[in-house]
Amino acid sequence: MRNRITNIIIVMAIMTLTSCVREELLSSSRNGEEGESVKVELSFKIPPASSPQELQSRSMSTDNAFSVEFFKEASLTKTRSGEVAELYNLWLFQFHSDGSIHGSPQQVSDQVTMVNEMALLNVTLRVGTDQTLYIVALGKKVTVASNLMEVRTIKELENLQLDYVDNRNGLYYSRITNESEIPYAGAAKGISVNKTGNSDNGEIVYGTPDGFSGGIEVKRLVSRITLKHKFDVTENTLEGMRLLKVPTKLCINPASADKDVIDNIPMADLESDNAFGDADKDTDGFFTSQWYVAQNKQGTISDIVSERDRYRKVTDGSGKAPEAGTNIEAWSYSKSDRKLYTVHQIYVGNNNTNNFDVEINSYYDLRTIINSVDLNDGRIRSYTAVQKVYLSSSSYPTSSGSGTGTITGKTNVYFDAHYGWRPVIIYAQGRKVTVGIYKDAQCTQLANMNSATENWLQLSAYPNYTEVVRNGGANVLTNQIETNIFVPTRFKLYLYADEYITDENGVITDPEFDRNKVYNAATNYLPTNFVSERTLYVKVTTEDITAEGTSQKREGKYTIKQKQGHYVGLFGGEIENGQYTEGLIIDAFNENNFQIDDEIATAFYMYSGYYNVMTNYVWKEGEDPETNYRSFMNGKQATFNLATNPKNYVVNNGQESIIPPMRKINGNIDLYQYNYYNSFQARFCHDLNRDKNGNGVIDYLPDDPEKNEFEWYLPSTYQAFGILTSAGTIIYDAPNALALERNATLATGWMMEGGGWYSSNTGKNSWKWVRCVRDIPVPPERKTGTKVTTYIDNGDTYALIDLSTLPYGITDRTTAEGKTELYEELDLYSYSTKGTEYDPENPQKDASQPLGKKVFRGRKNYPPSKTTTTVTLQTLVSSFSSPRFIVSPTDVYNDGDTKSNSASSILQDTEGTPQSNSITMTWAEANGRLNTANSQGWNIPSKAMNTGCYAYKGKSGKDEPGSWRVPNSRELSMILVFAHELERFSSETGFQKLYEAKAANYLSNGYWSSTEQSSTLYSLDKATSGLIDVNYGLTIYEGANKTSTDKNRLRCIKDIPLN
Structure with a gap:
């Protein structure tokens, strides 16, 4: 009896003690109904950043030229008592054990002050067990294209891509430049939220002792890379530092994000704003270059046994370092010849020999003395700077000026009727570069961005329209961009062309034809010769940046033309009450035949992509004929299915060298995976559309025309017949692809010659050209017939x-x-x-x-x-x-x-x-x-x-x-x-x-x-x-x-x- 009383007293004492702590081990009783809202105090903290120098370090010595070592930052050793940190844009997510959202996401605070890297928040949570709490602090500079309020699962949250890189006139920089701008995230799993007493208060209870930490740890979502360096090469002058192979997106939890998400984050080379004068040195005589970047884990290469083997040559691919590994390049030029450069390469990782992992919540503090130009060292290479402008246009460019450089590009290249995109490629060093769009051939009057007849062509530093939208939309589309290039760079600006399917008043135009003449519609590699076209001009100016104040300029002027789409009749939309509901526009040429990038070769033909696969994306054998009929009258749905591949078929069977595998991100094929030269038929037309809302996909919303983005597609058999019937003496060259498959190996095309339909290239692995079409609303008078x-x-x-x-x-x-x-x-x-x-x-x-x-x-x-x-x-x-x-x-x-x-x-x-x-x-x-x-x-x-x-x-x-x-x-x-x-x-x-x-x-x-x-x-x-x-x-x-x-x-x- 005495033992029993003693046990009761002990239990009561434990219960009394646990009631004083809101966040602790699992309580013996649970209160409140599942899903009931309660107010709780939530504590969280920032753990120390990892320092790779603890893994391995190598000291410098006088006989080890150009050696890199880790150093310990002095500020990390000082006491943190009383330190204050600020977290901005704080969000809280509560998830069930199955990963689904419990309640709704909460933006709990714009700013939270953390003392000694700890903080306490009063928040409202839902009663429940075996849950996950997620805290995300985006910080001052990080943005996300998705609406966080729409997150419904942990996987959605962890697959989000956060934007932290800026494109400044074609050059990339990290927005995060100091500790106060860092984003954070962290989670606690297996927790319970209970109601306490009869009030609306509650408590957070951790499920196991291992999970109890007195608060949720929120880790830095970036790596900090710091390079302290001295330059001790007397015959050269240090000009700049660049950080290469940096993922341009952050993930909230890279370890849990889907692999295809991580693998398909684009990379960029980040510039540095550092200056290298005596006044810019640290007190120890070193210069400091620093970047805050996303995680990039490239693993350990066991074959690398010494620091001198830690390289990869960009010229020939030699070297054992991973191609996608994050690395620093130090650029210096010869004092005797400004165009001769020496480049020193420094890879970043968890050691300075064979590891190439750059991880979140880690500080990589490196120090080196650049004191060698030995080209036998694989980390050192020479480079001769070139000055060149490459832009494909309708005619050969003109050039003028006393400056050096080549003005070039492919000719007879037009923008087609669909939304257009084209790079302006510039190789420059030590120059100011200005690119402008002009309305006159002499390039004296910039195009008016407020004029409907002149603003159809715009200029941007962003490489795709999704990035344009996410970074300001129309505000980042302009008629002129100016930038300064110091380190030798091949960089790009981008021309964006609007659709050209009507005149400036929105009226469909019909060319005038002579029945006694034959007209070619994109034959013999030439654009359609009978449609209207519009013209603007692009001038690229490069100007030397010299300390003496003298200047030499080089100008190139390009003629940029766009072909109008050709209206072929009332063959768009669906057939209702005996006729199609909309008109149909066909584009003006086989665009994939034309080169727009000097480093990417064209592929003249395109393929189905589904060889030895019967997708059923177009029709299903044995399906109700009425169902199949809906797919045949209009190729839009079939094109969308073939392009987005919802059943995840292999698309490159037999054409691996031309068509890369499809990569799915968050369930969608990467919109910018394919370029004009390595796509397949349906995907080519799909990618001509524009991501107007910036969500990274082309939204096909047939029942919501205002929000629908999927407009250009492959014609169906019915629509091809319509094109041919309205052709008269127009010739469409052979054979063009259809939104059609006959079986696993056959996919018929259409043509004009030989009776207007059949060609020998019926196989899915037989080449075809691609002409895309678009529905267009028409006035009542155009609906009186057809x-x-x-x-x-x-x-x-x-x-x-x-x-x-x-x-x-x-x-x-x-x-x-x-x-x-x-x-x-x-x-x-x-x-x-x-x-x-x-x-x-x-x-x-x-x-x-x-x-x-x-x-x-x-x-x-x-x-x-x-x-x-x-x-x-x-x-x-x-x-x-x-x-x-x-x-x-x-x-x-x-x-x-x-x-x-x-x-x-x-x-x-x-x-x-x-x-x-x-x-x-x-x-x-x-x-x-x-x-x-x-x-x-x-x-x-x-x-x-x-x-x-x-x-x-x-x-x-x-x-x-x-x-x-x-x-x-x-x-x-x-x-x-x-x-x-x-x-x-x-x-x-x-x-x-x-x-x-x-x-x-x-x-x-x-x-x-x-x-x-x-x-x-x-x-x-x-x-x-x-x-x-x-x-x-x-x-x-x-x-x-x-x-x-x-x-x-x-x-x-x-x-x-x-x-």
């Missing part, structure tokens, strides 16, 4: 395709001029299967006899090519569609009937015996010609037969033979594009669904057009047919055999007057 509606002809109601608002590519075929161009007059013969003409001396049953009558037939036609110099009637018939035509509601048999007939009066042999008609037929039969036309060229006159469309008499049989005709390839493509909409009017018109195949190739039965493959001898027996596949959409195949080996179906059209 649609399906109904029309009453001869008392019958038909479905009508109205193309009257196409900007080009239409000709009224009901006028006398239109008919003369379209038709040719032929002798009419009777039917035969081979087209053999009847010989009275040798009578045959299967032969054609003259009927003593002249009839009109659609002229043989073929598409123009990029080598076409003379436009003929044949190319005009192929290139231009009727602006309005009705479509036969059913497939037409070879005898013009719409039903099967075993005894067709039209298909009689020479003995008068009728034959069975057929739903499929040869090209000649479809076009009302003797079957000998199947093997004859376009220039050989044919005889006519009363077959195919020319025998069709309309729904009620009231029309005269010859009233209907076979569509050319472009008119057929419109029937295929609008097939779904034509069917919508079936109750009024009796329109029957087009035949659909499920085919593995192009050779399945489709529908004939009147267009032959080309005028060349090798294609005399080839013509164009079209097909709808139930899965992957539309196909126009220019290589269908006109003879009996390929028999296709037939839909006929009849031209309807415009008025």
Whole structure:
């Protein structure tokens, strides 16, 4: 009994003691409801910074030239009693055990004073167990693009990237320059928050003795690198220090951030503002250069055994130090020749031999005497400074001035219609550099940034638009930048071009075309030659910085042009109520062919990126046809899926040397991973869009047009047909990529030559060029056509395709001029299967006899090519569609009937015996010609037969033979594009669904057009047919055999007057 009483007293004493401390070991009782808010006192502290000199140090000696050692900073040894530190912009996060947010993030204070590196805060937390508390103090200078109030998980918080580096006119500096600006963060895990008593007060209880520290430790999120140095090379003058390979983003907890986040933080080389005169020396005779930077852990290289082996040559990559290791370069120039430099390299790490880790909450205090120019030491190299400006432009730049340097760049390079980006690359040393945008060729008047006609081109020091937005948006886009370059530097400024899709008043413009000329749209590596363009000028001036006050300047003037996008008609948005909802713009050239960086070679072609992968990003086999149809009408969603790769397929199969692996950051592909030369088709168009809100991704918000950023994309098959139909005599060079895949290995492209669709480069690992498109709202007058509606002809109601608002590519075929161009007059013969003409001396049953009558037939036609110099009637018939035509509601048999007939009066042999008609037929039969036309060229006159469309008499049989005709390839493509909409009017018109195949190739039965493959001898027996596949959409195949080996179906059209 005595023992029991003693135990009770002990327990009561312990409980009394623990009630006096709010933050201690887990209490035996828990109070309050889960999630209930309570007020608590939260203490936190800053632990001492780690000092690598404790790991290894090497003393300097007179016989060890250019040696680096760690030193101990005197201020760290003094007592901290009464020291005061300030923490700014303090945030508190409370998380459940599963990592989800408990409550909401709190910005608890703008400023907290810490005495002896400890502080106490009164905060409100939520009752709960096994939780994590996170404190983040961003400091005075650090910013974050994300809204911290929107953080919902620990992983989101730890994956955030904090901005601490400034770009000053093309040169990078750390914003953090002293201890008071350092950001901090820290967490305590396994804690409980309890309510105490009946009030709203509570306590924080730590779960284990190991976790109890009397407060949360908040560590410095940066490393401090200090180099104390003397320069003892008599023949040289020290000019500057630079810190290379520095991550430009901080992480709140680099150890817990996802690896892809860490791996994909861009690096920069930081400048130093240090001066090196006698007045700048410390009391010990050393100069001091210092940087506050992000963590960069590159590990230990065991092969490095001495300090002299601690190097990597930037010239040839030799040396064992890691390429991405943080290192200091000391630049000095020869007193005898200003352009000759010696560079001393000092790597930073946890020792001064083989470790290359630069860690947060660590101070790296280094000291050296630079007293050697021995080039046998791998840490020392020579460099000859160059002066050069490189900017690609539309024409060769002009240069002037007495200063030295090269003014150069690729020529015939334009900005395209989409958002543009281009570096101004400058190699300079000891010079003031000024770059300006001007409106006149003499470069005397800077472009007016408030003028809509002049501010389409802007200049910035930031390398991508995300950084532009995050660092001030329009405020950091300017018409002129000036900077001073002391240490030899290859640095870049950047030109940003706005979209160019309308005139300055926002009006879509249509070029004026001559039907008798062929126009090239980005052929033979040249930009489109018929669209409008706008021009500004860039002048780059380099001016020597000399102590004597004399100056020599070098000027380069560049002509910068931008091509306007070409409006191709109402083929953007989605198809609703018989027509597309928006217009479509296509860009002006194959931009990936043009070099804009002197150190990056172009790749002339692009690839699908998904070889041996069927992504289902475009269509799914067996999916409801209506679902697949939505993907085919517009390529935007398919392009976005292919570009962002949500299923994380390998994208570089077979093209590893061209297409890098995709790298995901926070679940998204790095927006700036690819440049113009090593991307893949869908990603190329995706990256032409602009990150307008600065969140690091292109937001695709189809239901929120105001916030949607995804505008440029690959065209779908339907849209490619629209581009071709409105092309007229415009030639689009071969073959261009589509937002399409047929299977794991095939992805068809589109082109103009050879019938306007098919090319041999159908494989996913076959090259294609890329032309991107964009939806654009249009005024009501442009929506009066390019649609399906109904029309009453001869008392019958038909479905009508109205193309009257196409900007080009239409000709009224009901006028006398239109008919003369379209038709040719032929002798009419009777039917035969081979087209053999009847010989009275040798009578045959299967032969054609003259009927003593002249009839009109659609002229043989073929598409123009990029080598076409003379436009003929044949190319005009192929290139231009009727602006309005009705479509036969059913497939037409070879005898013009719409039903099967075993005894067709039209298909009689020479003995008068009728034959069975057929739903499929040869090209000649479809076009009302003797079957000998199947093997004859376009220039050989044919005889006519009363077959195919020319025998069709309309729904009620009231029309005269010859009233209907076979569509050319472009008119057929419109029937295929609008097939779904034509069917919508079936109750009024009796329109029957087009035949659909499920085919593995192009050779399945489709529908004939009147267009032959080309005028060349090798294609005399080839013509164009079209097909709808139930899965992957539309196909126009220019290589269908006109003879009996390929028999296709037939839909006929009849031209309807415009008025």
